[in-house]
Amino acid sequence: MTRISGTPLRTARRAAAVTVAAVTALTAAACGDSVGDAAEGGSGGASTLTEIDYYEAAPQNTQLPKLLDECAAQVGVTIEHQQVPRAQFMPKLLQQASSHAMPDLALIDNPDLPQLAATGGLLPLSDAGLTTEGLYPSIVEAGRFQDKTYGIAPGVNGLALYYNKDVFADAGLTPPKTWDDLTRAARALTKGSRYGIAFSAVGTEEGSFQFEPFLWTAGAGLKQLDSPQAVQALTLWKDLVDGKSASKSVVTWTQADVNDQFMAGNAAMMVNGPWQLPTLNEKKDLNFGIVPIPVPSPEADPVTPLGGEVWTVGRSDPAREKNAVAVLKCLLSQDKSLEWSTNAGYIPSNEAAAKQMAASNPQLAAFVEEVATARARTAELGTAYPKASEALFNAIQASLAGGTPPQEALSAAQAAAGA
Amino acid sequence: MMAETIPGAAAPAGAVRVGRRVGRRAGLHVGRHGGRSAGARRSRGGTGWAAFGFIAPAWLYVAAFYVYPLAANVRMSFQDYTVTSFFTGRAPFVGWRNYEAVWQDPAFAATVANTVLFTVGSLLFQFGAGLALAVFFQRRFPLGGLLRSLLLVPWLLPLVVSGTAWRWIMETDSGVLNQALMQVHLIDRPIPWLASTSVSLLSVTLVNIWVGVPFNMVILYGGLQGIPAHLYEAAALDGAGAWRRFRHITLPLLRPVTAVVLTLGLIYTLKVFDVIMVLTQGGPADSSQTLTTFAYDLSFQRLTFGHGAVVGNLLIVVAVVFAFVYLRATRDGEGRAAA
Numbered sequence: 001m002t003r004i005s006g007t008p009l010r011t012a013r014r015a016a017a018v019t020v021a022a023v024t025a026l027t028a029a030a031c032g033d034s035v036g037d038a039a040e041g042g043s044g045g046a047s048t049l050t051e052i053d054y055y056e057a058a059p060q061n062t063q064l065p066k067l068l069d070e071c072a073a074q075v076g077v078t079i080e081h082q083q084v085p086r087a088q089f090m091p092k093l094l095q096q097a098s099s100h101a102m103p104d105l106a107l108i109d110n111p112d113l114p115q116l117a118a119t120g121g122l123l124p125l126s127d128a129g130l131t132t133e134g135l136y137p138s139i140v141e142a143g144r145f146q147d148k149t150y151g152i153a154p155g156v157n158g159l160a161l162y163y164n165k166d167v168f169a170d171a172g173l174t175p176p177k178t179w180d181d182l183t184r185a186a187r188a189l190t191k192g193s194r195y196g197i198a199f200s201a202v203g204t205e206e207g208s209f210q211f212e213p214f215l216w217t218a219g220a221g222l223k224q225l226d227s228p229q230a231v232q233a234l235t236l237w238k239d240l241v242d243g244k245s246a247s248k249s250v251v252t253w254t255q256a257d258v259n260d261q262f263m264a265g266n267a268a269m270m271v272n273g274p275w276q277l278p279t280l281n282e283k284k285d286l287n288f289g290i291v292p293i294p295v296p297s298p299e300a301d302p303v304t305p306l307g308g309e310v311w312t313v314g315r316s317d318p319a320r321e322k323n324a325v326a327v328l329k330c331l332l333s334q335d336k337s338l339e340w341s342t343n344a345g346y347i348p349s350n351e352a353a354a355k356q357m358a359a360s361n362p363q364l365a366a367f368v369e370e371v372a373t374a375r376a377r378t379a380e381l382g383t384a385y386p387k388a389s390e391a392l393f394n395a396i397q398a399s400l401a402g403g404t405p406p407q408e409a410l411s412a413a414q415a416a417a418g419a
Numbered sequence: 420m421m422a423e424t425i426p427g428a429a430a431p432a433g434a435v436r437v438g439r440r441v442g443r444r445a446g447l448h449v450g451r452h453g454g455r456s457a458g459a460r461r462s463r464g465g466t467g468w469a470a471f472g473f474i475a476p477a478w479l480y481v482a483a484f485y486v487y488p489l490a491a492n493v494r495m496s497f498q499d500y501t502v503t504s505f506f507t508g509r510a511p512f513v514g515w516r517n518y519e520a521v522w523q524d525p526a527f528a529a530t531v532a533n534t535v536l537f538t539v540g541s542l543l544f545q546f547g548a549g550l551a552l553a554v555f556f557q558r559r560f561p562l563g564g565l566l567r568s569l570l571l572v573p574w575l576l577p578l579v580v581s582g583t584a585w586r587w588i589m590e591t592d593s594g595v596l597n598q599a600l601m602q603v604h605l606i607d608r609p610i611p612w613l614a615s616t617s618v619s620l621l622s623v624t625l626v627n628i629w630v631g632v633p634f635n636m637v638i639l640y641g642g643l644q645g646i647p648a649h650l651y652e653a654a655a656l657d658g659a660g661a662w663r664r665f666r667h668i669t670l671p672l673l674r675p676v677t678a679v680v681l682t683l684g685l686i687y688t689l690k691v692f693d694v695i696m697v698l699t700q701g702g703p704a705d706s707s708q709t710l711t712t713f714a715y716d717l718s719f720q721r722l723t724f725g726h727g728a729v730v731g732n733l734l735i736v737v738a739v740v741f742a743f744v745y746l747r748a749t750r751d752g753e754g755r756a757a758a
Binding site: 087088090091094095097098115116118119120121193195202203204247248249250251252266386387390394395397398400401402403404412415416 | 503507525591609613615617699701702703719
């Protein structure tokens with residue numbers, strides 16, 4: 001380039017030089033940006049924390065930011081709030097992890113915790129001075145990985161049976177307690193465009209979550225998906241669908257869809273959680289009651305999966321971690337936990353607070369009763385849970401939508417989960 | 420004449436050729452200014468730099484946005500890339516183990532079969548319906564233009580919107596499709612369009628055909644416009660009926676356009692993702708799973724990124740093979756036109 005003399009070539013060369021320089025600058029800028037981001041996520045101002053969750057729907061998506069702002073003000077920091085859809089939540093978190101910009105606070109679904117904790121990207125909360133005293137043992141267990149606590153739930157949930165009181169009264173029926181009652185009531189209440197019962201057998205974790213109360217109550221476990229008890233549980237669901245007491249569409253319904261069906265009067269009963277209560281209570285002409293999930297025999301206790309999200313703190317630097325822990329302390333305090341549970345449709349993870357809430361709010365009695373015996377989904381399998389869950393919901397779908405006999409579907413699931 | 424206009428649609432091949440031509444012309448131009456032998460040599464070097472400067476952005480773009488991701492995907496398919504890898508940046512190489520795992524996945528064979536059925540079914544009916552509509556709209560009739568533009572709607576709607584609408588339409592109990600079919604007594608009980616392992620693939624294929632018809636119609640209609648009317652007149656004078664005119668004039672003269680439509684359609688159909696994702700998420704029980712949704716499931720639901728990369732690579736290989744077929748087909752067309 002130094003040999004440029006006064007020829008007409010100069011223009012061409014200068015153009016080339018400018019182009020090369022521009023491209024180099026652009027590339028440098030691009031690289032510089034990512035470095036800047038990483039630094040910001042890692043060691044930047046400790047007074048601005050980042051938070052991520054997957055609440056897209058009201059009331060949770062408005063209640064949570066409110067609560068966060070209150071706690072941020074109390075600690076003296078600001079919180080950048082971020083919501084991503086459930087399906088993209090884990091990929092998003094992983095992407096942030098790979099650029100070393102883990103959010104300081106993340107509210108993650110409890111069965112995902114062991115996987116995330118295993119990566120080493122989360123701060124052990126037990127070492128940071130947060131206590132789980134007074135919380136339900138099962139939710140404490142769900143937040144633990146290799147004897148350390150990585151996640152603590154502000155509130156928990158479970159599943160119960162919602163029933164339409166008017167429909168039951170018209171038919172002269174009482175809410176079912178056993179599987180036989182359930183089958184009989186569902187058959188009797190199916191009429192016209194109304195099905196007896198609605199549940200979600202969708203091909204995601206939600207489908208497994210809905211099936212697990214029946215699976216566990218029957219006495220089956222996740223380690224052996226093709227046990228006779230598991231076959232019994234799946235046969236119950238299959239008979240409901242084959243007997244037309246439940247719509248064939250259950251395999252496409254999410255729990256929100258199930259709630260819509262119940263609210264529209266298309267189902268006399270539904271399996272769902274307490275987070276639907278704020279929506280259901282808004283529909284004044286809907287007269288509904290809630291009972292625990294029916295059991296195979298009168299002496300059995302319902303065992304439901306423990307639902308709910310746990311707060312985690314991402315590793316960054318001591319100053320940021322300290323602030324994040326301080327915010328978390330506020331979020332998990334008894335009054336904030338109670339506020340969140342009341343407004344977002346959760347059961348406080350604090351046992352005493354939950355009992356107090358059940359006493360003042362009869363709608364929650366069934367849920368509170370079940371939470372005491374609820375089981376963490378990852379208790380049996382830990383990081384292997386997602387794989388077993390996928391095998392399970394595939395078996396449910398193959399049986400309900402494809403006519404595969406329950407035994408055969410569950411044997412295939414066991415083979416897939418064990419592989 | 421006509422054959423030459425069609426390969427013009429072949430952007431990649433055409434662009435390279437035009438680029439070379441322009442380059443040569445520019446070289447001559449600069450050379451003339453440069454003067455005699457020494458100047459000419461220097462100018463050639465200068466043109467090299469200038470050319471490099473102009474090509475560099477394109478190359479950098481291609482390298483950063485196409486070559487790098489592809490190479491990274493190939494590398495990932497040989498790694499045990501887990502959730503932990505994102506934090507540590509470490510993923511051990513495992514040779515062909517990911518490929519074996521995908522091959523042995525109980526869902527793999529059915530997924531390949533689904534992909535073939537979905538692609539062939541979509542292509543066949545999209546093309547058939549597109550051609551029929553294109554021929555139909557060649558006739559002039561009142562409101563023909565309006566009707567033709569209305570038929571573009573499926574193409575213009577965002578796929579998530581039309582997918583969601585179809586989800587409602589195909590709902591088993593309250594969907595308008597089942598209601599309508601029952602009203603006219605074509606069926607006596609509702610068909611679980613999206614809720615049965617035996618029907619779900621058919622349902623997503625039907626919706627995808629609906630989405631793809633406008634594309635086929637528009638391109639084929641354009642091809643039909645290029646066939647000179649006097650050929651039909653001459654054929655009619657010779658006593659050829661409508662079917663013979665279609666068989667011996669329309670079809671042969673439409674062949675280059677057909678090749679373009681089918682290969683592009685094939686590549687588009689192979690990579691269809693949103694339609695299936697919105698309608699069935701590949702379910703129930705993987706019954707409408709194709710390679711694209713399978714790759715997504717492996718990577719982003721099961722979080723086995725190595726396995727997802729394997730399926731991604733497989734898709735790329737298939738698409739590249741057909742892209743070559745496409746380039747080949749269009750190049751042949753141009754060659755014939757030049758001869």
